[in-house]
Amino acid sequence: MKILVCISKSPDTTSKIAFTDGNKQFDENGVQYIVNPYDEWYALVRGLELKETLGGNLTIITVGNAADEAIIRKALAIGADDAVRIDADPKDAYFTAIQIAEYAKSNGFDLILTGKETINYNGSQVAGMIAEAMDLPFVSLATKLDINGSTARMEQEIVGGVQVVEANLPLVVSCAKGMAEQRIPNMRGIMAARTKPLTVVAPSAVEDLTAYVEYGLPAPKSAVKMIDPNNMDELVALLHNEAKVI
C-alpha cells in the first residue's frame, strides 16, 4: 500500500481570530499553527493504522513555505515515513489541489487521504479537486475506512443515517470524525522525525481561480436576556413572540 496524506496548517483551535492590513489579511500575530485537526486526527492516523496492518509506505504532502516544516515534522513524529513539501504559497484550493495532483500522478499512490476540511477556510474543496485532476473516484466525509485487497469500504453520514459504500483503489477519501483517534507523538517518534526524508519540490505553473479580498468579524451579540428558572412560560413566550423561532 502506498498512501499519500495531504496536510494543511491551521491556526490552533483556541486562536483569537483577527485581521490586519485593512481587513485583507489574517492577523498571524501570536497565532500558533498546528496540523489541521481533520488532517492529523483522522486522515493521518487512519492512514498509519492501515499501513501498520497492511504494510507499505505513508507519505505526507503539503503545499507551503519553509516555515511550514514544523507541522511536517509533527506529522512525521506521529508516524509518517517521509514527506513532500511543494514549495509555494497555497494560493487557493484549486492551486493547492493541482500541485498535489501533479506530484501524485507520477508517484503511483493507492490511497490519497485528506481531512474533510480545514478549520480556517472550511471549504472542503481540495480532495475532490485532486480526484478530478487525477480522474479517480472520490468518497467525501468518510467516518470509517477499511481496505480489503484492492477494495475500500467506507461509511458516510447521510441525512438521517449512515451509508456504507465500496470503491476500488486507487481512490481519494476525505476523512471526518469517527475514523480514528488522535495520536500523541512519543519521544522516539519526535527524534526519528528529525532524520526522516523531506523532499522539497518546485511548484508547477498553475493559476488560482479564487481569492479572499476582505474579512470581517460578526457583530457582537446583544446582551443575553436572563430568565427566571421558575418561569419557563416566559421563555416559551419570548421564543414565540420575540425570537419567532417556535
Added chain:
Amino acid sequence: MNILVYINSSDHLAKSALEAVTYAKKIGGTITVVATGSVADATLGTLGEYGAQKVLVDRSVATEDSQQVTRLIAKAAESTGAELIIFSHDLVAKAVAPRLSVRLKAGLVSGAVDVPNASGQVKVNVFSGKAFGFVAVKSEKKIISLLPNSFQPEKTGSVCPVEAFDGAAGASAIKVVETKMPEGEIPLPEAELVVSAGRGLKGPENWGIVEDLAKALGAATACSRPVADIGWRPHHEHVGQTGVAIRPNLYIAVGISGAIQHLAGVNGSKVIVVINTDPEAPFFKAADYGVVGDAFEVLPKLTEAVKKFRSTPH
C-alpha cells in the same frame, strides 16, 4: 446570465433545494435546474414557483458517485451555456462541486451565505464561523455552493416544464452496500430546532429529560464533544468544530459550558438558549436567552411550558 442549479432530492424536494433555486432567482437570470433522484416530474415542476424556467432530470445517475454527477452537470452546463452553477452545500455538493471546478476551470465558492455583492464577491463563513470573508472569483465560469438555512424559499412564479436529460454519466465507481436509517430521529443537519446537552447531565441515563424536551418541540438532539467521546451519546450527535456544524433556528444548550470549539459548530444558530447551573459559564456570552438553574429542575418545567404552548392555538 444563464444559471444552472443542481439538486439531489431523493424522494421529496428538500428545503435546501428550494433555497438554492430561490438563491438563483435572487441573483437573476435564466434558471435551469438539473436534478437527480426519484422525485416525480410533477413535483420537480413546482421548482418553477421558486424561479426555475426548466428542469432537466436524469434519474439514472447515482449521487454517491461524484464522477457520474460531475459528468451530468458538466453536460447540462454545456447544453444550457451556464456561466454560474449553484449547489446547496450538502454531502453531494462537497464531493461534486470541487470536481466540477477542476473540470470546467470554474472558481468555486463554498458555503456562501449571501448573494454576490456589487463587485461580484461572495460572502462566506471562515474560521469555523468565527469570522466571514468575501471571495472574488477570477474565472469566467463560477460555482457557488450555498450554505443551507441562509435563505428562506420564496414562491414567485408558476410550475415549469420538466424534461428527461441524458447526462451520459457512464458507470458508477462507487457501490452502496448498505444504508442504515434509524427510525424516528430528526436528522441533525436539517433540524430547525435542536436541544443539546453536555457533561452537566452527569450520565447517559439522564438523557430522558433532554429527549422529552426535544419531542415536545419537534427538535433534534445533539451533544458536546466530551459527551460523545466518553460514549454517552453517538458521535453523529457531536456538534462543534471537529463534529457537525449546524445552523438551526433555535439551539438550546443544556449543561454545556461553551468552549470556543463548541461555539464554532453552533454560532450560525439564529437563536441560542443556554441553561447552566454556573452563571459564569462562557456560553452565556454567546446566548440570546439564559437560564441559571439545574437542568434536572429546569428542563421538565420547560418541557411542560412547551407542551402547554403547543396545545393552544397561536
